[in-house]
Amino acid sequence: MLRTICKGKIHRAVVTEARLDYVGSITLDRLLMKEADILPYEMVQITNIANATLWKTYALPASEGSGTVCLNGPPARHFQPGDLIIVLSLAQITGAEYDTIHPRIVHVDHENQIIKIERHSLHALRKDGQT
Template sequence: MQRFVRAKLHGLRVTGADLNYHGSITLDPEICRRAGLDPLEFVEIWNKNSGARISTYVLYGVAGSRCCILNGAAARTCQIGDEVIIASATYGAVDDVIAAQPTVLTFRPDNEVAEEIAYRVFRNEAGELDMTIESDGAVVPIRALVG
């Protein structure tokens, strides 16, 4: 079994931090449902501003609020306005990730969804694993980060 990305929120802004609340991250359930994140699901959070990386679980907040609130010890890792990446994972065989087609949401500064992206993993003609990134059904070029 391998660990694969199941869903990802990229560039969501932190709207609150509550050190004295039960540990977790509170997210707008509309955003969670669109990406496929479930209540109490464990997620990894990567702070783009500080580089902090933490693991916690999802609580659903108020629908439509566009909230992203770090609670408990996680509140120490982020400031209001920080951009975070939130990813969930699943374990399975390669064929499971081929079938899953994870959803990635990117965000505007007001936490409205800017783009919905799908990661598509497949076997190419040689039988090797390959992938595309799709937005609105169209393949998006994968940047070549070369020298």
């Protein structure tokens, strides 16, 4: 059986741009992607805190340290500059892989600069011994 887990998260990032004329995706500061364990063209889930819009698209890197969080194409209708969002990187894993995953939560300030990174051990969180 495969389980879908959160392997990385960018928490409360601020949308800096919304470009309807682009073909799609979310463009993210390369450093945020790295720290949240998101690879270029990896599918991510984005939630708009203001209006509860949930969107899935692929991530593209912007310049490291730029603070860029740009929704491109159709999601530009639902995510506007200034909106707070959560970006989740998901993985499908087997029970045997569970204890090897260390999700990262990247906290950012109002300019999308990293203020804290949490690293979690799923093994330590497991209490019931399930596999």
